[in-house]
Amino acid sequence: MDNLLIFIGLLMCGWFFGRRAEKKHYKSIIEREHKFNAIPAIASRFPPADTVYDQKLVAGSTVVSSDYFKSITAAMINIFGGEVKPYEALIDRARRESILRMKLQAKNAGADMVFNIKMETSAISAGKIGAIEVLAYGTALIPPNTNTVIEADNLNVAT
Amino acid sequence: MLLSNLEILPGKQVVKHLGLVQGSSVRSKHAGRDFLSGIKNIFGGELTAYTELLQDSREQATERMTAQAKSVGANAVLNIRFSTSSIAAGAAEIYVYGTAVELVDG
Structure with missing residues (x-):
């Protein structure tokens, strides 16, 4: 009986806090996506040849964790098969957040756009922890003669 | 040291390929x-703890790659790729690789 109560308690916690965190996160993602629309992220390997840009490798990464409710729901869906919606939202959040962090780095470097975007997803399994890491990286193209001060950021590679 | 994950850089020319x-x-x-x-x-x-961990780890891997590129006499690393794998519970390996080249303007 005790075990059942704990289980239900955890489930409620996961459902309540997980949903709240997700809503809050999506709100902030959409807000920042509008802000960073000026810096397009382009998956092409070939940069425009007409201007000579300065370049800088930029990257952004996020580790997101599943919540208890999501884990249990996903385990149940797993029995019958089908679309695992709870995890889709989770990975979508991580991906968009990573791209935004990458764009922030690009913006700090005074870039116009980011080329050759590569995305990478990996499962981080620390014991029982169900978490995924999403990394987004690309080359920021900085127009010449901008006097933007390159701020210190997470990946100090432009030396 | 110029780091880029593009293969072609407008306005720059590769004069020497120095290999991978x-x-x-x-880290854990x-x-x-x-x-x-x-x-x-x-x-x-x-x-957040893991995000920071992996970021630090990535930075260190990039530094090691840059040091290697310097030691072979390159001034740029092109076509950089990152890869992550969890090798044990609680530990992750970050691997970064690219092509070391010598670039000149024009």
Whole structure:
């Protein structure tokens, strides 16, 4: 009986806090996506040849964790098969957040756009922890003669 | 040192290919942090501790690659790729590789 109560308690916690965190996160993602629309992220390997840009490798990464409710729901869906919606939202959040962090780095470097975007997803399994890491990286193209001060950021590679 | 994941750089010319350079770093968090992340796993949300860990790790791997590129006399590394793999519970390996080249303007 005790075990059942704990289980239900955890489930409620996961459902309540997980949903709240997700809503809050999506709100902030959409807000920042509008802000960073000026810096397009382009998956092409070939940069425009007409201007000579300065370049800088930029990257952004996020580790997101599943919540208890999501884990249990996903385990149940797993029995019958089908679309695992709870995890889709989770990975979508991580991906968009990573791209935004990458764009922030690009913006700090005074870039116009980011080329050759590569995305990478990996499962981080620390014991029982169900978490995924999403990394987004690309080359920021900085127009010449901008006097933007390159701020210190997470990946100090432009030396 | 110019680092880029493009293959062609407008306005620059590759005069010498110096081969593959690479760097890697394996890191883990201490048990306390793992425990806290375990609790976070009930409530959901971002695991900031791990985000930082992997970022530091990536930075170190990039530094190692840059050092290797310098030692072979390159002034740029092109076509850089990152890769992550979890090799044991609580530890992740970050691997970064690219082509070391000598670039000149024009």
